[in-house]
Structures are given as structure tokens and as C-alpha cells.
Amino acid sequence: xxxxxxxxxxxxxxxxxxxxxxxxxxxxxxxxxxxxxxxxxxxxxxxxxxxxxxxxxxxxxxxxxxxxxxxxxxxxxxxxxxxxxxxxxxxxxxxxxxxxxxxxxxxxxxxxxxxxxxxxxxxxxxxxxxxxxxxxxxxxxxxxxxxxxxxxxxxxxxxxxxxxxxxxxxxxxxxxxxxxxxxxxxxxxxxxxxxxxxxxxxxxxxxxxxxxxxxxxxx
Amino acid sequence: xxxxxxxxxxxxxxxxxxxxxxxxxxxxxxxxxxxxxxxxxxxxxxxxxxxxxxxxxxxxxxxxxxxxxxxxxxxxxxxxxxxxxxxxxxxxxxxxxxxxxxxxxxxxxxxxxxxxxxxxxxxxxxxxxxxxxxxxxxxxxxxxxxxxxxxxxxxxxxxxxxxxxxxxxxxxxxxxxxxxxxxxxxxxxxxxxxxxxxxxxxxxxxxxxxxxxxxxxxx
Numbered sequence: 001x002x003x004x005x006x007x008x009x010x011x012x013x014x015x016x017x018x019x020x021x022x023x024x025x026x027x028x029x030x031x032x033x034x035x036x037x038x039x040x041x042x043x044x045x046x047x048x049x050x051x052x053x054x055x056x057x058x059x060x061x062x063x064x065x066x067x068x069x070x071x072x073x074x075x076x077x078x079x080x081x082x083x084x085x086x087x088x089x090x091x092x093x094x095x096x097x098x099x100x101x102x103x104x105x106x107x108x109x110x111x112x113x114x115x116x117x118x119x120x121x122x123x124x125x126x127x128x129x130x131x132x133x134x135x136x137x138x139x140x141x142x143x144x145x146x147x148x149x150x151x152x153x154x155x156x157x158x159x160x161x162x163x164x165x166x167x168x169x170x171x172x173x174x175x176x177x178x179x180x181x182x183x184x185x186x187x188x189x190x191x192x193x194x195x196x197x198x199x200x201x202x203x204x205x206x207x208x209x210x211x212x213x214x215x216x217x218x219x
Numbered sequence: 220x221x222x223x224x225x226x227x228x229x230x231x232x233x234x235x236x237x238x239x240x241x242x243x244x245x246x247x248x249x250x251x252x253x254x255x256x257x258x259x260x261x262x263x264x265x266x267x268x269x270x271x272x273x274x275x276x277x278x279x280x281x282x283x284x285x286x287x288x289x290x291x292x293x294x295x296x297x298x299x300x301x302x303x304x305x306x307x308x309x310x311x312x313x314x315x316x317x318x319x320x321x322x323x324x325x326x327x328x329x330x331x332x333x334x335x336x337x338x339x340x341x342x343x344x345x346x347x348x349x350x351x352x353x354x355x356x357x358x359x360x361x362x363x364x365x366x367x368x369x370x371x372x373x374x375x376x377x378x379x380x381x382x383x384x385x386x387x388x389x390x391x392x393x394x395x396x397x398x399x400x401x402x403x404x405x406x407x408x409x410x411x412x413x414x415x416x417x418x419x420x421x422x423x424x425x426x427x428x429x430x431x432x433x434x435x436x437x438x
Contacts, residue, residue: 008275107407141437154436184421188326192421199376200222202403202411203435204348211437215424218423218430 007066016072018145033062120190134169135162152178226285233290237364252281339409353379353388371397373432
């Protein structure tokens with residue numbers, strides 16, 4: 001089986017950039033999907049050489065060509081993106097939600113309330129029924145991910161709306177050097193994963209570090 | 220300064236038992252507080268010898284004597300306990316919430332909704348104003364904690380309603396061999412810690428293990 005054609009929407013953002021480059025190094029054909037594909041192409045041209053060249057496209061073209069669509073846009077804009085583009089997902093698409101709805105108010109970082117329960121469930125409600133959804137890459141620090149020479153050395157939680165979606169998403173996590181996927185079950189667990197990311201952000205700020213992340217012990 | 224006199228309410232339950240014995244081994248004077256102190260005394264008499272003998276008392280007497288009160292009763296009963304006993308906390312008491320409101324329904328383990336936001340905030344609303352509150356020991360597996368010869372080898376998140384409460388609670392975590400305290404900030408972060416425990420339970424069930432726990436990398 002050829003490797004998935006992998007679109008990273010928001011692929012020039014901090015987290016998307018790291019994912020796109022690390023997937024390219026892992027041998028995947030990668031398309032960076034952007035609202036501004038010309039600007040994205042100029043940025044991508046400046047990235048260090050990976051194992052494969054990285055293509056760029058607008059959101060619609062990236063979605064239509066991809067068997068895996070990684071949603072690395074800010075949480076605030078993902079609903080609108082999906083409302084505009086939901087018809088364009090391939091029938092066999094696996095969608096990977098990496099968003100975390102963090103707010104920075106008076107009490108420091110917090111998770112925004114999401115009516116559906118989590119960012120992943122918010123996205124599920126806006127995807128076509130045929131698209132499969134998993135949530136992962138929510139916790140690995142974007143800052144570290146984007147510094148592509150540095151080892152990641154952590155675990156990454158995976159949940160999803162079917163065992164098959166989780167297995168496929170776990171294989172994507174496993175493909176990136178230094179990450180171990182941890183299957184935590186159904187999509188409703190996404191909120192717990194988002195809370196873990198909140199803890200990482202809180203730990204970073206409180207302890208003046210940048211790359212707090214997690215390993216599961218005993219597994 | 221003499222070590223805190225430490226009451227573990229619900230100290231014969233799985234989590235309380237492990238905490239009581241490990242604190243006694245760490246040199247703290249420990250009182251197991253129980254609804255049934257005679258039965259508790261018989262149970263405690265059968266525990267392996269610790270560094271210090273462990274006393275037993277009913278809830279009221281344990282609370283009145285303790286400078287640190289660990290709430291290791293089930294979440295469902297902690298509100299009633301505090302409603303009955305709130306007058307009895309010492310003026311300088313540090314209260315340590317270790318509860319996690321987990322339910323086991325059709326979708327597997329989940330966190331119960333708590334109107335105050337988290338178990339810790341539910342408890343805060345029922346404590347006298349003078350009592351300080353921290354939340355920790357929520358994530359270390361009760362099963363492992365109770366097997367007191369086994370090393371814990373993990374991190375334990377701490378939040379609390381003041382820097383002082385967090386510092387004191389972190390010192391208690393640090394006093395137990397194999398645990399590293401991680402300060403994550405204000406009490407409102409307790410929900411995130413409770414979600415981490417949910418993930419540990421989900422990982423245990425899914426991967427047929429018993430002692431999933433966490434370490435923070437990068438700190």
C-alpha cells in the first residue's frame with residue numbers, strides 16, 4: 001500500500017509546520033493546505049530539505065487530494081473551514097484533529113467551553129458522515145514539533161470514532177520518530193486529551209520552560 | 220518544625236490505605252479517620268509495620284487533631300462528610316483533595332459533571348473559609364499506592380487555592396518515595412488533573428494493565 005497522501009491544513013502555522021516537515025521526513029507525500037497558497041509556497045521553499053518535497057494548495061484542493069487531512073488551523077476557524085469545505089472530503093478520508101481550544105484570561109490558560117464537549121466532537125458534528133475522525137497530536141508541544149532536528153521523546157494520546165480510525169491515526173503517530181501512540185478509546189475522550197495539553201501549557205508558563213510533555217509509565 | 224499530624228479520612232479504602240502507610244513510612248504521625256473506627260483499628264493492626272504506628276479515630280476526632288486532612292473518601296460521600304464536619308477543621312488546616320468523580324457507563328469510564336467545575340471546587344465550596352485546600356494524589360494509581368513495597372516512579376500534579384497551599388501539598392508529595400510533585404497552579408486546574416486520571420483509567424482498561432501513570436518530560 002502506498003503511504004497516505006497527507007494534507008496539513010494550516011500547515012504553515014507553528015504546529016502544522018512541524019507536522020508537515022516531520023511527515024515528509026517520514027516518507028509521506030505531504031500537501032500544505034493554506035488560505036494563501038502562494039505565501040505558503042514561499043514559506044515551504046525556505047524549509048530545510050526533507051525526505052520528500054512538500055506541495056502546497058488551497059484548502060479545497062488539499063482536501064480533495066488527501067487520504068489523510070490534518071486539521072492544524074486554530075480551533076476558532078475550524079468550524080467555518082469545515083462548513084465551507086465539507087463536500088470536498090474523499091469518501092475514504094481520515095481526518096485528524098490536532099486542535100485545542102485554549103484561552104488566556106485572568107486566571108491564566110484555560111480550556112474554552114465547547115458545546116459538543118470537546119474540539120474533536122465540535123469537528124465531528126461538522127464533518128460528512130463518511131469521513132472518519134481521530135484526535136491526536138494535541139499534546140506534543142508545537143514549539144518542539146517545529147524544531148525538526150530535536151527529538152520529541154514523548155507519548156501522544158489517540159482517540160477516535162472507530163477502532164479503525166484510531167489504528168490509522170496511531171500508525172501516523174508511530175511514523176514520527178520519538179513519538180509513541182497511546183490509544184485511549186472513543187472520541188469522547190478528546191476532552192481529557194485537551195485537558196492534558198492545558199496542563200502542559202500551565203506547566204510551561206509556571207516553570208518557565210517551553211516543551212513540557214508526557215510519558216505514560218507502566219505501559 | 221515537627222511533621223504535620225496527618226489524618227487520612229477514608230483511610231481504609233484502597234487509595235487511603237496506601238497513602239496512610241506511605242506517609243507513616245515517611246515519618247508522619249498518621250491518623251486513619253473512618254466512619255467505623257473499631258473496624259478501621261482491626262484493619263490497621265493487620266498492616267505491615269511502618270516507621271510509625273498508625274492511629275485510628277472517627278471522622279470528627281481525626282479532623283480535630285490533624286494539621287493536614289486528606290480526603291480519601293469516595294467523591295459521592297465527600298459533600299455530606301464536609302457538611303457534617305466543617306466546624307471541626309483546625310484554623311491552620313491544610314485539606315488535601317484526592318478524589319476523582321469517575322462513572323462507569325456504556326461508553327466506559329467518564330468524569331461525572333460537577334456543578335462547581337471539579338471535585339476540588341465542589342469541596343472548596345463546602346470547607347470553612349479558613350481551611351486551605353490543595354488537590355493532588357489524584358493520579359497515582361490506588362492499586363499501586365496500596366502495594367506499599369512497590370516503587371511509584373511517577374509525577375503527581377498539584378493545584379491549590381494559594382501558593383502556600385500548593386507548596387505544602389507539594390512537600391507532602393515529595394515526602395513519598397518515588398513521587399515528584401508538579402505544581403500546575405490554581406484550584407481551577409483540578410478538572411484537568413481529574414481528566415488525567417480518567418485517561419489513566421481508560422488506558423488501564425484498554426491495555427489490560429493496572430498501573431498507568433505519568434511523567435512530565437522536559438521539566
